[in-house]
Amino acid sequence: MLLEATAVVMEFGSFRAVNGASLTVTEGDIVGLIGPNGAGKSTFFNCVAGDLTPTSGTIRFKGHDVTRATPEQHARLGMARSFQVPVTFEDMSVAENVMVGAFLRHGHRNAARRVADEILAFCGLDTLANARAGSLGTPGRKRLEIARALATEPQLLLLDEALAGLTPAEVRLAIDLVRKIQQRGITIVIVEHIMEVILSLTEHAVVFHQGKVIAEGPPRQVVDDPGVIAAYLGGSMKRVRTQIS
Amino acid sequence: MNINRIATIAGLLIIALWPLVVHDVFYQRVGALVLLAAISASAWNLIGGYGGQVSVGHVVYFGAGAYASLIVFTRWGWPPLAGAPIGVAVSLALAALVGTPTFRLRGHYFSMATIAAAELVRILASNWDVTGAAVGLMGPPVPRSVWDFSFTSPVPYHYLFLAVLLLLLWLTWLMQRSKMGFYLAAIRGGDRAARSLGVPVLRYKLYALLLSASFTSLAGTLYAVMVGFVDPESGLGILLSVKMVIIAALGGAGTLFGPLVGAVILVPLEEATNAMFGGGGTGITFIVYGAIILFVARFQPGGMAVIWRALTSRRKNRAA
Structure with a gap:
């Protein structure tokens, strides 16, 4: 098991953003975290990445307990991440940004x-190597x-809505990149809104709702789950059915 | 040869030959003061510019260097320059003491904490008899030997300061190209992203501060050696901290030659207002500083470095 998060709880004051969520990721997987807005995906994701220390629960990575480890310790152990809103080092060139890593x-x-040069070529950024990072648009920054x-x-790459805000054509390019990354032997956990991405990319989907995991499994199966449909459309399945009939 | 290299070599040549070309002592003295200001601003630049941690309390390290040199003289009769290693050691300790808690603060809160620490030290020094309290300390009234480094001509100071400045700029250049330079730039770009890439943010801020404090302290020693006097206002006054920030920001914080360029502009300006208005000119200095802060903050946060880059790249475009 590469990553094992057990019964993670994250409270902000009296608000429980994550309420006992668990997740296991095996090596070589692409796992999708989905769920409606405010389901606690990003908070859970930040707990795994070490940006937030969970109120309770444990997170193990490669057998090490990293529940309370700092983000830099996560990076050293082999866990890397992207941010929901890209934070590139604006004043540095694209190549210099990658050199920091x-x-x-x-x-x-x-x-x-x-x-850095090898990675830039791999990501299709080699022609922009000397451009200032601040001059890139959203797709470029995400890349x-x-x-x-x-x-x-890294051995595990965490992508936080790496495809949000992209045009359909850019999404396809990004999907190709994520596939290529997996072929390099890197395990991927991706938080995503766009269902199409999850369906075409992942082998395993985990659905969050109100801070809990309400379903998981192969993505096609998960999207047909009545609980999942209810979570996305709101209300219970029963009410949905009665409304339809 | 590109225009940057030509400008650098020309600039350094002018600075190196200045006291030989100019014979008026007033202008020679201004040259030495420019270099001294460039040393302290370049030292500040390591943490303030490259690391993006705007310390407004760097005068504590300057003061430590200045006081150390005159304390070893008044207590044990050593030549003031011998106080340099002691000043550096005290500054390293102070930097670790101030840096460890304040680096957890961000932006303005960090700057305010550094001001508070510096003011605290100034008030302590104003009331401690070892530092001469409010009266301050004097250096050797007449030079006892060449080791006192006390000259009537500013020329020897000019070359001593130039040597220290070149050493500092060389170290800065090495740092800028190394892992540490990249890590500091990443920290300036954003703590959170830097940490996610494995940058030990606190540790690198501290490294930069220690290096920065050492050279600021050296600047303080050199100042005391040249002027032969230090009191709480001239050695620990907040205006000195502000001056380091303004000089670096004016020339271009986070660039190798920015602080030197800033010093070349600001110090002669300040000396000119002082010469023109006499003692009453001190007030004018504040007005000039205020105007520069407004100008840099409003129109060009990157300082002269950005203006230079814009000018030279336009030339390149025209040539192409």
Whole structure:
């Protein structure tokens, strides 16, 4: 088991954003986290990434307990992430952004540059290597964030709505990139709104609702689950049925 | 050869030859003061510019260096320059003490905490007899040997300051190209993203502050050696901290030569207002600082470095 989150609870004051969610991810998987707005996906995701320390529950990564570990310890262990709203280092060039990631495992500038160049080519950013990161548009920034994360040579990549805000054509390109990343042998957990992405990309989908996991399994099966439909459309299945009839 | 390299070499040549070309002592003295201000602003630039942590309390390190040199003289009769390592050691300790808690604060809160720490030290120094309390300390009235480094001509100071400045700029250049330079730029770009990439944010901020504090302290020692006097206002006054920030920001914070450029502009301006208005000119200095803060903040947060880049890239475009 690569990642094992058990009974994670995250409270903000009296509000329980995540209420006992569990998730296991095996090596080589692409796992999709879906659910309506405010379901607690991103909060759960931030607990896994080490940005938030859960109120209770445990998170294990590669056998290490990382429940209370800092984000930099997560990175060192081999977990990388993107952000919902991309945070690129605006004043640096695209290549320099990626080098920051590469420096984690390569102390020397030339080695970091070599890794960065390889990753930039892999992500299709090589032509933009010398552009200022601040000059990129949203698709470019999202791609750059993924490239930067890959440069840390992770085993697990967490993507937080990496495809949100993209046009359909850009989404297809991004899906191709995520597939290529998986073929590199990197396990992926992706938080996503767009159902099409989850259906075409993942082998395993986990549905969040009100801070809990309400269904999981192969994505086709999960989307037909009555509980899931109710969560997305609101109200109980019974009421939906009676309204229809 | 590109225009940046030509400008750099030309600029450094002018600075190196300045006291030989200019014979008026007033202008020679201004040259030395420019270099001294450039040392402290370049030192501030390591953490404030490259690391993006705007410290407005750097005068504590400057003061530690200045006081250390005159304390070793008044207590044990050592040459003031011998106080340099002590000043650096005290500054490193102070930096660790101030940095460890304040680096957890962000933005304005960090700046305010550094001001508070510096003011605290100023008030302590104003009331402690070792630091001469409010009266301050004097250096050797007449030089006892060449080791006192006390000269009537500003020229020896000019070359001493130039040597320290070049050492600092060389270290900064090395840092800028290394992992540390990239990590500091990442920290300036955003703590959260930097940490997600495995950057130990607190540790690197502290490294930058320690290096920065050491050289700020050296600047303080050099100041005391040249002027031969320090009191709480001239060694620990908040205006000195503000000056480091303004000089770096004016020239371009987070760039190698930005602080030097800022010093070349600001110090002569300040000396000119002082010469023109005499003692009453101190007030004018504040007005000039205020105007520069407004100008930089409103029109060009990147300072002269950005203006220079815009000018040179336009030339390139025209050539193409």
